[in-house]
Amino acid sequence: MPAEHLGRTPLDTLNTFGVHAFAHDLWRVHALSDLPQLVAKLDEHPGPPPFVLGGGSNLLLTGDVGVPVVQVALRGFRVVRDEGDAVIVEGAAGESWDALVSWSIAAGLNGLQNLALIPGTVGAAPIQNIGAYGVELRDCFDSLDAIDLRTGRWRSFDAAECAFAYRHSVFKTSGQTHWLVCAVRFRLSRSAPLQLDYGDLREELARAGRTTPSASDVAEAVRAIRQRKLPDPAVLGNAGSFFKNPVISAQQAATLQSREPGLPCWPASGSAVKVSAGWMIDQCGWKGFREGDAGVHAAHALVLVNHGHAQGRDILALALRIRDSVRARFGVVLEPEPVILGNATL
Numbered sequence: 066m067p068a069e070h071l072g073r074t075p076l077d078t079l080n081t082f083g084v085h086a087f088a089h090d091l092w093r094v095h096a097l098s099d100l101p102q103l104v105a106k107l108d109e110h111p112g113p114p115p116f117v118l119g120g121g122s123n124l125l126l127t128g129d130v131g132v133p134v135v136q137v138a139l140r141g142f143r144v145v146r147d148e149g150d151a152v153i154v155e156g157a158a159g160e161s162w163d164a165l166v167s168w169s170i171a172a173g174l175n176g177l178q179n180l181a182l183i184p185g186t187v188g189a190a191p192i193q194n195i196g197a198y199g200v201e202l203r204d205c206f207d208s209l210d211a212i213d214l215r216t217g218r219w220r221s222f223d224a225a226e227c228a229f230a231y232r233h234s235v236f237k238t239s240g241q242t243h244w245l246v247c248a249v250r251f252r253l254s255r256s257a258p259l260q261l262d263y264g265d266l267r268e269e270l271a272r273a274g275r276t277t278p279s280a281s282d283v284a285e286a287v288r289a290i291r292q293r294k295l296p297d298p299a300v301l302g303n304a305g306s307f308f309k310n311p312v313i314s315a316q317q318a319a320t321l322q323s324r325e326p327g328l329p330c331w332p333a334s335g336s337a338v339k340v341s342a343g344w345m346i347d348q349c350g351w352k353g354f355r356e357g358d359a360g361v362h363a364a365h366a367l368v369l370v371n372h373g374h375a376q377g378r379d380i381l382a383l384a385l386r387i388r389d390s391v392r393a394r395f396g397v398v399l400e401p402e403p404v405i406l407g408n409a410t411l
């Protein structure tokens with residue numbers, strides 16, 4: 066068999082919003098050797114490329130998925146090369162991201178600790194260049210292996226070829242969504258300095274009495290902050306931040322700040338400025354809003370939630386209203402962070 070064929074399958078437990086939708090045709094890949102046969106099988110019914118599913122934690126399903134869905138269940142971590150201080154490690158795409166973070170720290174390696182407890186899989190992590198607490202995946206990325214689901218061709222990508230940017234990579238650009246990432250490699254270090262200067266990380270470490278913290282202490286502090294602040298998708302459906310922080314010109318940011326002095330801004334690449342989407346949404350009065358079972362988290366204006374039985378299109382409709390109100394008041398257009406899949410998009 067080319068991979069495990071599950072056919073028509075409910076996706077309710079395979080997306081962290083917990084919305085109801087079906088995959089018309091679901092395949093699960095357990096071994097690299099399944100992939101060439103699967104590509105040949107999918108090629109018997111040519112059409113748009115299949116959708117590659119990881120943990121469904123950056124996904125809003127607005128209807129059933131008509132294209133084949135390929136779920137990646139490849140497993141394993143390994144040390145690829147030990148170069149003394151630097152060590153190249155590899156995680157298979159279907160492994161949990163947080164398990165890779167824990168495994169690397171247990172091996173005495175620094176680099177991934179600030180990214181602890183981000184939900185999802187290793188294979189999805191480069192797709193949007195995951196980031197948290199002052200670190201992005203690209204900071205310690207080495208390379209990845211992927212298969213072209215149209216042709217069955219294998220290819221490795223280095224960091225430049227991945228074209229990482231803020232919550233973005235080449236794999237999110239149109240015409241490049243046919244790659245299935247199989248394995249991702251990271252260049253970690255036995256002694257690199259830790260990144261502690263972000264948000265409330267230092268405060269959390271001080272509270273835990275960690276004056277000279279290790280990578281493990283940093284990961285524990287990040288986990289504690291995240292558990293305190295972010296809703297657990299197992300309890301309240303969500304996909305983390307629903308909108309990216311918009312990146313605007315320095316001139317537009319200056320004009321906006323003169324009108325809205327409280328607007329939090331951070332330097333972005335070049336002279337561009339990143340502005341806080343959460344703050345703008347909050348100012349528009351959305352925090353804690355609820356209509357039916359679709360809502361905005363009471364503590365986090367950036368996190369849209371499913372209180373129980375919201376459909377994907379209810380959450381999308383709310384996202385559209387939020388985007389319109391922010392555009393009307395601030396003249397800034399919000400972009401969604403999750404992938405929106407089904408019969409309606411933003």
Ligand SMILES: Cc1cc2nc3c(=O)[nH]c(=O)nc-3n(C[C@H](O)[C@H](O)[C@H](O)COP(=O)(O)OP(=O)(O)OC[C@H]3O[C@@H](n4cnc5c(N)ncnc54)[C@H](O)[C@@H]3O)c2cc1C
Pocket residue numbers: 081116117118119120121122123124137158183184185186187188189190192193194195196197244245246247295296297298303304305306404
């Ligand atoms: C509570 C919560 C907190 C979060 N916090 C953060 C955060 O701090 N920082 C952050 O960056 N993100 C955050 N996220 C978003 C999410 O966890 C990440 O984007 C994660 O990398 C998604 O992984 P996944 O396996 O669930 O991907 P999915 O949601 O399954 O897929 C996301 C995208 O990746 C593609 N994809 C998945 N696997 C592969 C593969 N093997 N090959 C090719 N394409 C693939 C899919 O086709 C889709 O386009 C959060 C989400 C939640 C629910």
